[in-house]
Amino acid sequence: MDIAKDALSIRLRDMIIAIETAVSLVGIDDTNHGKRVGYIASSIAQQLGYSREDIEYAFEFGMLHDIGVSTNATHQKLVTEFDWDNAQEHCQIGYDLLKSFSPLAHFALPILYHHTAWQPLKNLDIPQYVALMANLIFLADRIDVLAATHYEHDILLARKDIDNEIVRQQARYFEPTLVDAYLELSKSEAFWIMLQGQHIYRFTWEMAARKTQTHELSLDEIKQLSQIMAYIVDQKSPFTAEHSLRVGELSLYIAKNYGLDEEQCKKIEIAGLLHDLGKLNIPDEILDKPGKLNDDERAIMFHHSYETYEILRHIAGLEDIAQWAAFHHESINGKGYPFHKTALSLSTEARIIAVSDVFQALAQARPYRKGLDVNKIVTILHDMVTEGKLDQSIVHFVEQHQDECYRVAVGSY
Template identity: 50%
Template sequence: MNGISGLQVDLRQLIIAMEAAVSLVGMDDRNHGKRVGYIASQLGKQLEYSDEAIAFAFELGLLHDCGVSTAQMHSYLINNFNGNDAQIHCENGHRLLNGFKPLAKFATPVLYHHTPWEELERTDVSAQVALMANLIFISDRIDVLAATHSETDSSPVSEKVVSSIAKYSGTYFEPSFVWAFKQVAKSEVFWTALEERHVTCYTRDMGQFDNSRTLNIPQLKQFALLMADIVAQRSPFTDLHSVRVANLAKYLAVSLGLVKERCEKIEIACLLHDLGKRYIPDTIVEQPGTLTDSECAFMKQCSYETYEILRHVNGLEDIASWAAFHHVGLDGVGHPFYPYEKDSRIEARIIAVADVFQELVQDRMYQEGMSLNLAIDKLDDLVIKDKLDSKIVILLKQHADECFDLAKGQELAQCEG
């Protein structure tokens, strides 16, 4: 077995992690994707779908909103039954999933998951794709209506939601789905299972089933690139940051003489290190000036959010900790884990140097990046303060021009080594 084929990561667990990252943008509701997956799977069971089709529906529910990039877009989708702008996130989700082969089968259903049934029947898609897309549409609207009625109406939620959905049978929703919903809605368990603690446990349990679909390290890198793309959608300020940090960190790891698999895993950790930034409110993401104390508190939580997303994926334990601890200095101080935990492994130290250096030299809309010499001075200052590893900084300085080019977005052939 060669050096880069040893790690195998379960695809469903990665899909669950992807949903966890995507749902951060909702802030007040982190379980919409989980509930849609659960509802879709229950309707599929009621209609006696095959186990394979039910599993597909569940995973499609988890992935259906991967194209949502901002809290504003999330709010719009919650407050509009089928507004004209809903198609934007469908198209974005289709683009993201279609570019990654292991998830490409979900791309077209995601593209059409806000298309009314009477219109979907006239499109040039297969019957199975049309059914799955509409199954997610009705599941999505059931969840939104349930949340809306529970907040505004004292009448039984089930009666209100069933009544609302039934009005759209044959127009927005395929009639058999409406029938199936009427059946499952009679069970109190169906509604109880949608509560946060239950749907979270259900999703976690589903992630533990062995479904014989795994990704190796090259495929995992492609998945990490997809996730970096999702993070970059939040703001032009974050665009390509994770990719450039990954290129630089891998170059440093290779130059340090680490074995190939460790270098590949460092690269993946860098691509995933800012997943927690999905949690930051839009107003803070777009903030060009100095942050307030409360805004800084959100920023400090990002690393922990990254850790929580990744740590439940079997095989990603090292990658999760390297990505999460990239803000912890050699003195053990760093948000948000200090003073309880400290990771002093070389991988986390490499990522820390690459992350700081790339941020220093990156051009932003409101500020030009630092020159090479000034950025190195800043690194030296952080070494003196016991924040960065002097050995890694010295290595960067020995390859200063190459590192500067990588941090600015210029790939090098050596980085492939």
């Protein structure tokens, strides 16, 4: 049997929704931006009589358009300025992330241009379809930005002001037929009500359940996409650059040499790559703080592994990976977080990721200290075993292979 192709396959759309859920966490207090852009874009496409394939493309493009955004600072600029001077940076990052990933490569070029105004865009030497779809997402994105502060209370009163601003900006920024279609949609109260919290969630999950999108990802493709998602997380802070990547690699190294089978090794690497997805919802200033966190900050940090679980657990086929990734702060003694799992509930895979996470974090420089040498790291790991936090057998294995583990953890293996 070909393990990479047959042992595990995941629906691509489920992963697209997971990407959107993760990236939208950067919004902190507003975590539905990608969903709403997907809805607005697909609604405009439907209003224009586009094919079912193009409507679904617009939805998925809307969900993915901000894949290049990792920090709260970038997100804040994008949602408070109509045409931010540095907007192209996240477009370039998104393009670079997707251009070599075959299942999503057809979104790369439109993502590159989704903040380019229509007047210069229409004259570029790119396919007309790419230009039109890029501008559709730009329009949907700006509509949502203008509407975001009005959802849940006065959106039906504010829609006329939103219409007027879009019309005012049309000459430079937007293709006219797209704006006309939007203005027709805007007359419907249902269009705006759907954009509110509980309704936009329902719409997204209904789209996820549709059978029109049948592409499934192999285990190797899931790994490649997980590396993309790990990059997004690791770019959130200069002090955690490559942390997820190295935890994945270290977990794989330990798993292979600890005797796990090939499929489990591949899956544990994926779990390691994805373990910190929830940190996208942690404010930049907490992750970058040059000192220990206070009680309030720690309480916020306690959320991140649960957010990882929520992102991953809805993906059919990733149930075990969701748990391994989300349990990386659980302890053998039941005093970890956020689920307070005990030894009986913690698999070998989860225990390996927990050790790998601590080892790599200690080896990496952080705002309040330099990276530690391997002997100090092993001492701390043994202290954590004594405290009932980490698995004794896995820490013993790491000690026996401490130099190799260190080289993997710092990227020099």
